[in-house]
Amino acid sequence: MKVTTLGFDADDTLWENERFFKLTEERFTELLIDFAEQDHLRERLLAAERRNLKIYGFGIKGFTLSMVETAIEVTDERVPARVIEQILTAGREMHAHPVETLPYVQETLEQLAPNYRMVLITKGDLFDQERKLAASGLGELFDAVEIVSDKTAETYTRIFTELGDAPSRAMMIGNSLKSDIVPAIEAGSWAVHIPHELTWALEHANEPAEADQFRCLKNVGEVPGLLQEIG
Numbered sequence: 031m032k033v034t035t036l037g038f039d040a041d042d043t044l045w046e047n048e049r050f051f052k053l054t055e056e057r058f059t060e061l062l063i064d065f066a067e068q069d070h071l072r073e074r075l076l077a078a079e080r081r082n083l084k085i086y087g088f089g090i091k092g093f094t095l096s097m098v099e100t101a102i103e104v105t106d107e108r109v110p111a112r113v114i115e116q117i118l119t120a121g122r123e124m125h126a127h128p129v130e131t132l133p134y135v136q137e138t139l140e141q142l143a144p145n146y147r148m149v150l151i152t153k154g155d156l157f158d159q160e161r162k163l164a165a166s167g168l169g170e171l172f173d174a175v176e177i178v179s180d181k182t183a184e185t186y187t188r189i190f191t192e193l194g195d196a197p198s199r200a201m202m203i204g205n206s207l208k209s210d211i212v213p214a215i216e217a218g219s220w221a222v223h224i225p226h227e228l229t230w231a232l233e234h235a236n237e238p239a240e241a242d243q244f245r246c247l248k249n250v251g252e253v254p255g256l257l258q259e260i261g
Contacts, residue, residue, distance in 0.1 A: 032261045033220060035194030036142060036253075037186070038172075039204030040152035040159065043250070044139075045166055046130045048228040051093060054120050058097050061113050066104045075100045076231055083232075087179055089155035094121030125158060129165040134251030139171040141254055149193050150175045151185075151202070153209065181209040183216035190219060203253060208235035215241045222247055222256065 041047035055075065059068040066074070078096040086092030097117045101109040142148065150172045152159050159177045163169050174193050178185055190200035201220035204210025212235050214221040220243040238244050245256055 033146070033199055033201045033257060035147040035149060035190055035200040037149045037151045037189065037200060037202040037214070037219075038139075039202075039206065039210045040150055040162065041154070042205045042226040042228070043132070043203065043210070043224060044135050044150075044168060045132060045162065048226065048230055050124055050127055051230070052228060054093075054097075054124055057120055058101075058117065061116055062101060062104060062109075065109075071100070071104065074104055078103075080232060087155070088153050089158055090121055090124045091155050091158075094118065094124075097121070125161070129162050131166055131168070132250065134249050136168070138250045138253060139168060142257075143171045146257075147174075147194055148172045149189060151178065151181070151189060152176070153178050153181055181213055183213045186214045186217035186219055190217065201257075203250070205229060206233040206235075207237060208233045211235075211244065212238055215243055219243065220245070220260070222253065224248070224250060 038044060055072065058075065059071045062071055075096060078100045079093065082092055082096050082099070086095055094117065097120075098114060101113060101117060139148070148171060150163065154177070156177050163175065169175070176189050186200075186202060187197050190197040194200045197218040201222060202210055202214035203222045203224060205224055205226040206229065207223060211221040211223050215238055221238075221241075223237070223244070223246045225246070237246070247253065247256065
């Protein structure tokens with residue numbers, strides 16, 4: 031077999047995630063509508079998130095702290111305490127939101143699990159990612175779970191060497207070109223892009239269309255057919 035190990039992204043590949051960030055962002059802009067236009071608030075929030083990635087990392091906690099920081103900035107430190115309280119409440123509600131798996135995920139993972147080494151590779155807050163995996167009911171279908179601070183070529187090289195036969199015999203499946211696709215190809219692995227209708231601006235990248243080991247599918251349910259096709 032060409033591929034013996036399958037790496038799956040979690041957020042917006044196996045279950046919904048970005049939709050809840052967008053809903054919270056809308057709530058945030060409504061809270062501060064008296065201080066700035068919504069588009070300006072979104073721009074300032076995105077700038078804060080980009081600035082804070084190296085400090086807080088990916089996930090809800092960093093997003094919540096970036097909202098608080100943005101609120102303080104756009105109001106010239108005059109943000110009402112009740113607004114800060116509502117921002118923090120919104121962050122807690124995101125942590126408590128039920129996990130909604132995407133179409134074809136459960137049955138596809140069940141089909142693939144007996145024949146491949148299955149590795150969940152996700153980045154973000156450790157506790158939140160563990161919570162979502164447990165709530166999804168998908169945990170038993172994976173041989174290993176890797177929660178990493180970022181996804182780079184070195185990340186995939188390490189994981190697919192330690193947990194698989196080699197990066198060249200592994201396939202990474204995910205919705206983010208920047209995190210799931212480009213670095214996996216750089217590591218020498220196959221990479222399958224499954225676009226999601228919502229993708230965080232900081233996860234955008236150019237599609238590596240000329241790479242021989244790159245594929246784009248409509249949904250996770252098409253992965254078994256692709257694996258049969260490539261051998």
